[in-house]
Amino acid sequence: MLDYSLLQNLPTAKDLPDSDDTPVDNELQNYIPNLLKSILAMIWSDRFDWYFGVDMGIYYDPDKSAIVPDGFLSVGVPRIIDENLRLSYVLWEEKRVPILVLEVVSQTRRGEYTAKKELYQNLGIQYYVIYNPQRKRKPRLEVYSLENEQYVLLGNESPIWLEEIGLGIGKEVGTYEQITREWLYWYDENGERFLTPEERSRQAESKAQQAESKAQQAESKAERYARRLRELGIDPDSL
Numbered sequence: 001m002l003d004y005s006l007l008q009n010l011p012t013a014k015d016l017p018d019s020d021d022t023p024v025d026n027e028l029q030n031y032i033p034n035l036l037k038s039i040l041a042m043i044w045s046d047r048f049d050w051y052f053g054v055d056m057g058i059y060y061d062p063d064k065s066a067i068v069p070d071g072f073l074s075v076g077v078p079r080i081i082d083e084n085l086r087l088s089y090v091l092w093e094e095k096r097v098p099i100l101v102l103e104v105v106s107q108t109r110r111g112e113y114t115a116k117k118e119l120y121q122n123l124g125i126q127y128y129v130i131y132n133p134q135r136k137r138k139p140r141l142e143v144y145s146l147e148n149e150q151y152v153l154l155g156n157e158s159p160i161w162l163e164e165i166g167l168g169i170g171k172e173v174g175t176y177e178q179i180t181r182e183w184l185y186w187y188d189e190n191g192e193r194f195l196t197p198e199e200r201s202r203q204a205e206s207k208a209q210q211a212e213s214k215a216q217q218a219e220s221k222a223e224r225y226a227r228r229l230r231e232l233g234i235d236p237d238s239l
Helices: 028-043 115-123 197-231
Strands: 050-054 071-075 100-104 127-131 141-147 150-155 160-162 167-176 179-187
Touching (some): 028 100, 028 167, 115 150, 141 160
Parallel strands (some): 100 127
Antiparallel strands (some): 127 141, 160 167
């Protein structure tokens, strides 16, 4: 990575394009990182030192176009910089490379296993996650970790623990926005999957219904008890 301190008059995020204007060719390239982002927003709701970008340009060289992963996580940066939010992620402004990048492979390959992998490695990004839902025989999920400036495959058994982040990442069949298929999720150190916002909402609604049902049952039981006391000539209000 360039030593930005040696360069003069570096452009700011406002000076740079906020997109490469390349449309995604598979909806999963948006759905999957947005699901991970929404889960992270709940489990790290009390933290403000992280940022998860979706389809956002990462500027690493003032003389080159941005690289645009499907998703990336940076830790140790402000989650919100101002009311206008981030236009792009500019390394010489953020002063911290993302700790994780995610690429979702579609039918049109974009160098996920070659050029992008090499670039992310050279930038010093700790974890590189590749998810290829098209694969039938080879592993669909691969997670690489940077060791001695080289990417090493951590494995493809889901979930895979990311020590530097304190979370695991893995794949599992579930339902998101009424779509049932295999998705990527975050996991805790025990391999337990964190719930999605939809699942938490349904869980809370179910608990509320159960509590209401128990309250109604208790009220009904109390009414039957009071009625029985009256039949015996006892005023329940005097007890």
